Amino acid sequence: MLKIFENEEAVAIEIAKEMQEQLRNQPNPVFCLASGSTPQKSYFQFVKNMENSSDRKKLKVVSLDEWIGIDRNSTGSCYQMLNEDLFSPLKLDESQIVFFNGTAEDMKRECERMDGFIRNNPITFSLMGVGMNGHIGLNEPGSPVLDYSSVIPLSETTKEVAQKYFDEPTTLSDGITLGLDQIKNSSRVVVAITGERKAEIVKQIFHHPDTHLPAQELLGYDHIDFYLDMAAARYLNK
Ligand SMILES: O=C(O)[C@H](O)[C@@H](O)[C@H](O)[C@H](O)COP(=O)(O)O
Secondary structure (H helix, E strand, O other), X not given: OEEEEOOHHHHHHHHHHHHHHHHHHOOOOEEEEOOOOOOHHHHHHHHHHOOOOOHHHHOEEEOOEEEOOOOOOXXXXXXXXXXXXXXXXXXXXHHHEEOOOOOOOOHHHHHXXXXXXXXXXXXXXXXXXXXXXXXXXXXXXXXXXXXXXXXXXXXXXXXXXXXXXXXXXXXXXXXXXXXXXXXXXXXXXXXXXXXXXXXXXXXXXXXXXXXXXXXXXXXXXXXXXXXXXXXXXXXXXX
């Protein structure tokens, strides 16, 4: 379902509330969470909501994606972004976080490690952002819809847009990411899209099904909601 909120803050409040409820109600909560700018306000709000709760102790977080060749402790890595916004303020233990290692020697093994974990610990809640080109995780337009993780060559748009995460110009070539079907198989998925800069891609996602964008793979499921703010939804037909 598509839900349009007044602004980014309202989207964040709704998402943070759901994350808190998911964590409270699930006996074995496993969250798959996007990094990037979109969910930052939701994480900030979630951390605030969780201040006096011990539910955090049962949370497990699995990685959605990571840049190949980028150390997890460097600024701009997906791990580092989530660490700052979530892992560290929530005081999560290392054992609660299962993340792709973008500098692993054997990426096939890295994918198998993640897939094995998810098979044994099914994802209960996923929060996705959407790239300027309609990507989900690092599943780029034109990449196959997989029920396992893989290494995907990055599009020029993604390489360019991703520079905003790094302190200095950074050469990126590939990403390691969960597959679209793995994301779809989460018990619950929220896709958040905010800001006017996403308005054009939002129009394509909802009004041009012929463009076969990764984000369109998540349309039409009862357990998957798209949360937009009015700025991102501005070109949608009423
Ligand atoms: O960062 C991630 O973990 C995801 O790989 C990526 O798919 C992201 O959600 C989009 O690129 C949107 O990024 P922004 O939220 O920064 O616009």
